[in-house]
Amino acid sequence: MSNMTPEEHARSYARAFPHFVGRGGALETWDQKCGSLVFRYIDREFGWSPFPSADISSARRAANGSGHLDPTAANAPALAFHFWDIAGIENGHVGVGMTSGGGMLFMANASVTEDLGDAIGFASVDHYTAAKAPRATYLGWATNYAGGRPNPAAVAAAVGGLRKKKEYPMFSIIPAVDSGIWVQSTVTGRRTHVLTPYHLGLLKRMRDNDGTDTMFLQELDIVRIYLEGIGPDQLAAVSANELIEEFRPEFDKLGPIGNTTPLDLDETFAERIRSRGVQ
Numbered sequence: 001m002s003n004m005t006p007e008e009h010a011r012s013y014a015r016a017f018p019h020f021v022g023r024g025g026a027l028e029t030w031d032q033k034c035g036s037l038v039f040r041y042i043d044r045e046f047g048w049s050p051f052p053s054a055d056i057s058s059a060r061r062a063a064n065g066s067g068h069l070d071p072t073a074a075n076a077p078a079l080a081f082h083f084w085d086i087a088g089i090e091n092g093h094v095g096v097g098m099t100s101g102g103g104m105l106f107m108a109n110a111s112v113t114e115d116l117g118d119a120i121g122f123a124s125v126d127h128y129t130a131a132k133a134p135r136a137t138y139l140g141w142a143t144n145y146a147g148g149r150p151n152p153a154a155v156a157a158a159v160g161g162l163r164k165k166k167e168y169p170m171f172s173i174i175p176a177v178d179s180g181i182w183v184q185s186t187v188t189g190r191r192t193h194v195l196t197p198y199h200l201g202l203l204k205r206m207r208d209n210d211g212t213d214t215m216f217l218q219e220l221d222i223v224r225i226y227l228e229g230i231g232p233d234q235l236a237a238v239s240a241n242e243l244i245e246e247f248r249p250e251f252d253k254l255g256p257i258g259n260t261t262p263l264d265l266d267e268t269f270a271e272r273i274r275s276r277g278v279q
Helices: 006-016 034-045 059-064 125-131 152-165 197-208 217-229 234-254 264-275
Strands: 081-085 093-097 105-108 120-123 137-142 171-175 181-185 191-193
Touching: 006 034, 006 093, 006 105, 006 120, 006 152, 034 059, 034 093, 034 105, 059 081, 059 093, 081 125, 093 125, 105 125, 120 125, 125 137, 171 197, 191 234, 197 217, 217 234, 217 264, 234 264
Parallel strands: none
Antiparallel strands: 081 093, 081 137, 093 105, 105 120, 171 181, 181 191
C-alpha cells in the first residue's frame, strides 16, 4: 500500500493525465470536467469501496446524493469532497481536499492556482468561490461522493503519509488575501513572495523530496534563493529578497506559468543567483 500523500497522488495522476482523455482517445481540456476528475482520481489512486451509488452525472447531483454537507470547510478532513452550486442542477463543481480544511483542493477548472496540465490542478475553497463569484455558492463537504468512498486502507496510508510529511516542515506555502502566494519559514518566521506557479511547484518538490525526484541544477538554484530569503542570516535574506523583488515585475508580465522545465527568464534568474557566489 502506497504511503504517498493525497497531494502526491494528485501530482502523479496529473503527470499521467495532463489532459482529459475523451472518446476515441481524443485529448481535451479538463475544464468543466470536475466530476470526471474526482471519479477517475479516486478510482486510479485509491480505488472505490464502495462505488458511488447515486447520480453523478453532474457535480450538483452528486452533492445531492452525498447526504449532509458540512458548510464549514475548515472542518473537513483530507480527501473530503467539497461541493458548489453553480449554474444549476446540470452543473455544479466539486474538488477533493489534499489536506484537512479547505486550503488545497485537487480539481478540474481553468481557475486553479497551480495548473498541472490543461485546467487540472489545485485551488483553495476561498479562491474558487471568489473566482466564480457571484455565481458559485459553496455548499459544503462530505466524506462520501454520492455514496462512494475511497478505499479505507488506501486513505489511511495516504493520511498517514501526510501526517509524517507535516511533522517538521521547513517552510509553509500560504496564499495571502489579495497579495499572492508566500513561502514562510516555520523556524525564522521570515517570508517572501513566490514569483510563479512553476517556482511554487519547485518549492513543494524540494520540501517533499525523498531522493526519488530528480531536479535540474537551475531548479535547485531557484529554490535556494527562496530558502535564503526566509533563512536565519539577515544579510543573506535581505539580498535574496532584493533579487526576488527585482525580477518580480518581469515574471508578472508573463502571467501564470506551469512549465516543468526552466524558461529563458528562469534561466536568467538562476544565473543571477549563481553569480552571487553562494554554493
